[in-house]
Amino acid sequence: MPVLVQISDIHIGSLYNSSVFDKIVQEVNSMKPDAIIVTGDLTDEGILPQFEVARKELARFDCQDLIIIPGNHDYRHTGYLLYKKFFPATQINDMDEVVVITLSTARPDRDEGEVGYRQLSWMQKAIREFEGQHKKIIVAMHHHLIAIPDTGTDKILILDAGDALRVCLESHVDLVLCGHKHRPWIWNLGPLQIAYAGTASTSRFRGFFQNSYNIIEIKNADLTVKLKIVGGESIPLSDLVSNYKPYS
Ligand SMILES: [Fe+2]
Numbered sequence: 001m002p003v004l005v006q007i008s009d010i011h012i013g014s015l016y017n018s019s020v021f022d023k024i025v026q027e028v029n030s031m032k033p034d035a036i037i038v039t040g041d042l043t044d045e046g047i048l049p050q051f052e053v054a055r056k057e058l059a060r061f062d063c064q065d066l067i068i069i070p071g072n073h074d075y076r077h078t079g080y081l082l083y084k085k086f087f088p089a090t091q092i093n094d095m096d097e098v099v100v101i102t103l104s105t106a107r108p109d110r111d112e113g114e115v116g117y118r119q120l121s122w123m124q125k126a127i128r129e130f131e132g133q134h135k136k137i138i139v140a141m142h143h144h145l146i147a148i149p150d151t152g153t154d155k156i157l158i159l160d161a162g163d164a165l166r167v168c169l170e171s172h173v174d175l176v177l178c179g180h181k182h183r184p185w186i187w188n189l190g191p192l193q194i195a196y197a198g199t200a201s202t203s204r205f206r207g208f209f210q211n212s213y214n215i216i217e218i219k220n221a222d223l224t225v226k227l228k229i230v231g232g233e234s235i236p237l238s239d240l241v242s243n244y245k246p247y248s
């Protein structure tokens with residue numbers, strides 16, 4: 001049974017909690033996941049010393065497939081130039097039963113995300129290559145594809161979210177992984193699930209006040225996303241949604 005881990009919004013900088021990250025490293029390494037997907041905002045300000053720490057911290061994971069994408073914070077202060085040197089991208093990650101495709105939604109010095117026509121048509125063609133192979137298709141991006149509760153304004157959504165969502169549905173993507181909002185959540189759109197990770201290691205919480213990451217389990221035809229509280233329990237992410245009580 002393939003097991004993947006999604007870690008997001010590490011935010012190395014002034015609100016970074018290294019002891020929480022130590023715990024994540026310990027927990028995730030003992031899980032021996034097939035891949036770890038880091039969905040952006042590795043750093044808080046996109047500056048050189050933060051990238052150096054980020055590289056050192058991520059190297060502590062004992063996992064062959066470490067899939068890393070940038071967030072808007074990583075592209076600040078010319079961080080987009082450094083990011084490419086520290087974390088060269090592999091956009092198609094083909095494993096035995098699952099393919100992880102990464103999209104870059106971050107843009108230099110901009111908080112809103114954009115996938116772009118070229119990247120979307122590239123993704124559509126890339127997914128077509130796996131037709132008939134019965135692999136689960138996972139697309140990972142930093143910005144959130146659909147708005148989520150408790151996160152305030154949605155001015156900083158993906159600008160072309162509608163186009164990206166249409167391509168994901170048409171291409172029969174099984175799961176989209178997003179970060180950015182520091183709020184664990186999941187939308188189930190029939191065949192497509194869209195899962196959001198909380199923040200792994202900063203105290204900049206939104207509506208959910210514990211550090212967490214996601215665990216993706218693929219068993220036969222089923223794909224389940226679980227929320228793992230750092231140092232605590234793990235529950236299906238869908239339970240968090242069904243137990244949600246607004247304004248209580
Ligand atoms: Fe973030």
Ligand SMILES: [Fe+2]
Binds near residue numbers: 142180
């Ligand atoms: Fe972000």
